[in-house]
Every structure is written in C-alpha cells, then in structure tokens.
Amino acid sequence: MPKVVMRGNEATALGAKLCRPHVIPAYPITPSTMFPERISEYVADGELDCEFVLVESEHSAMSAAIGAAATGARVATATASQGLELMHEMLFIASGMRLPIIMAVGNRALSAPINIWCDHQDTISARDCGWIQLYAERNQEALDLMIMAFKIGEDKRVLLPAMVGLDAFVLTHTMEVVDSPTQEEVDKFLPPYKPDHVYLDPKRPITIGSFGTPEFYTEFRYAQELAMSKEAPKVIDEVFKEWERTFGRKYQMVTGFECKDADIILVTMGSMTGTARETIKKLRAAGKKVGLCKITVHRPFPEKELKEVLGGAKVVAVVDRSLSLGYGGPVYAEIASSFVNDAKKPLLQDFIIGLGGRDILVKDFETIVSKCETTMKTGKPEKAIDWINVNYEPAGVK
Secondary structure, rough: OOEEEEEEHHHHHHHHOOOOOOOEHHHHOOOHHHHHHHHHHHOOOOOOEEEEEEOOOOOHHHHHHHHHHHEEEEEEEEEEEHHHHOOOOHHHEEEEEEEEOEEEEEEEOOOOOOOOOOHHHHHOOOOOOEEEEEOOOOOHHHHHHHHHHHHHHHOOOOOOOEEEEEOOOOOOOOOOEEEEOOOOHHHHOOOOOOOOOOOOOOOOOOOOOOOHHHHHHHHHHHHHHHHHHHHHHHHHHHHHHHHHHHHHHOOHHHHHHHEOOEEEEEEEEEEHHHHHOOOOOOOHHOOOOEEEEEEEEOOOOOOHHHHHHHHHOEEEEEEOOOEOOEEHHHHHHHHHHOOOOOOOOOEEEEEEOHHHHOOOOOHHHHHHHHHHHHHHHHHHOOEEEEOOOOOOOOOOOO
C-alpha cells in the first residue's frame, strides 16, 4: 500500500473514489469543501467514472443522493454543520427508504453564533435519523472508515446509510501520512453494488417511499430498528475483522486502552482521543490507574461493548464535545442509561469540552482525572455535569 501525505478531506474523497460510486451530488460548505473539489478533479482527469452533480443546497444534495440510490446506484456525498442540518428532513427519508448512501461529515459547531470550528453537535443532532455513525480519530481512519462504510451499509442485512465524522480542521485540513489501499485491493474487498431489493427502473414502474398508514408505519420503523440494533453490529464486526485480515489495521466499535486495572476511565470520540491517550501514558508513568475508552461506532450504540470495557472502573468520565441543552452531554446520557438497571456500576461524571473548536489539551484531561479522583474519594461527583475551560460565570448563577 502506497503511503500518501494528505488532509482528512482528501482521505475521505480518496476513500469514496476507490469505492467506485456511480453518483456523487454535493454542495460545498466549510470545512468539507475540499471533498467535492477533489471529486471534481478525479472526474475531470478521468480517474473516476461517475456522475458528479452540482446542486443548489445541501437539502438538494441529499435529495439527489436519495433519487440516485433509489435506482440502485452506489452514492456518496459530504457536508458539515449547517449543511447537515439543512439535510435533516432528507436524512430520515434516506434511512426510511433503506438506501445505503455514504457521507463524510466535517464535524463543525452549529450557529448561532457563527462558528466554523470543531465540535460534534452536527452529527450528534442527527443521531436519531437512522444513519450508522462512525467517528475517525486520524486521517487514516477517515479513509478506512469511508471504504468500510460502503460494505457495511450495502450489506443486505443492513441497507442503511452511514456517515463518517472527522473533526473540522483538526483532521479535515491537517496533513498526515496515510496508507492508501490500491484500487485492485479495494475492488477485491468491496464488490460492485448490485441491490437485490426493489429499486426504481423505467422498465418496471414501482413506488418507493409511499404513504404509510397507522396500520403499517410501526412495522416499517421496527424493521429499521432491527437492522440498526441487531444486524448492523454483527455486520460491522465482520467488516472490521475482514479489514484487519486484508489490510492489517484493527478496528473495533469500542477500544479500551489501559482499562483492565483502571480505577478511572475516560470516554472519548474523534481526534481528542489521541490527546487523551498521551495523557493516560503520562499519568500511568506517575502510577495512576487511569484508562481510556474510545468510541468509533456511535450508531448503532455499542452498549454491550462499552459495559465490557467500563464495568470494572470506579469512576467513568464521559468527555462530550457536544451538548443537549437543558441536560448535558448526549454520550454521557446514553452511557448512563446503559448502566441504569445494573446493581454494580461505576460512578459516572460528564465533562463538556472543546465546543466551537476550543483546544483540548493534556492539562484539560489531567484536570478531568483530578476531579474524578475527588469523586472516587467522596463517593459522589461534586458536579454530575462539569464544563471544562469556561471563561464566563454569570452573576447569581450557581
């Protein structure tokens, strides 16, 4: 496999190209604009034989993707932030029609105020739309996950769309060395998409996405849920193992680091995981029993895998780069619900950090661990939901 220095956006564009999509509709938005730029170059240079469709908005991009996928085409696109939210209506339709569209999302904060830097609010806000959600820590993962997403989503047991999240600027615009599979290797790993389910064909007219009355709608949603919660985890594990056998890089829905004897475990997603890992190494060298749990697959939610990694800890610190206003961290809420019926469970603490692109540093994770050590001594968090690096405290609010 050749080594290439590239940005995260270039990695997802290359991943899409290697999968030989038939149609790529796209509308540019920071920080994902480089994806359609690279795709347009591939098409113009004759390196990619596909329909590259320029549209007038992100809503139109997803609408075009749905139309193309409904004909049995392999489809990819990319967006970020406000663009993903403009697609929101169509995200439900893509999933409900069981169309395995693959989308790279440059994780970016939502307005207002206007912000173009990284957090996870955009994809987290779309977590209930019925899309598989994968999060990359590095550009290598952005490339690999993009390719694997096609194989996962197109599996006839799944037939669901998938999005690959990569952090704005931290990954999308940062150059890293990436091992790129050859076209021949990807062709062997990912065969041509030949849907064996019903799709649009002028020679045999049908209706897709028709009216769903109360007598039938629940069953459609139940079928979606079974595909997501029961079938997708099995297929994801299979594809991850095949990828490791083929390319030598190991992926798991949830990955533990120094967790077996850890009293305190941090839970992270995305690029901040690398900083957390370096912090763990530093603290371990100082004799502290601290571990790290990295989430790669957020949908389907990896409850069983998380409980296996986190179950032995005394304190679990969920580090959220997003916010459910009026509650706290969304990932924290889901992990807390996983342990709700367990007689023996760790103390859970939530930390909101890095919103709008604010840097996440080693000292921030050291602060989190220090707070968890206090919790371990007292048996109760001082704050169940704690904000890290907030420079403003309004008068009269406690």
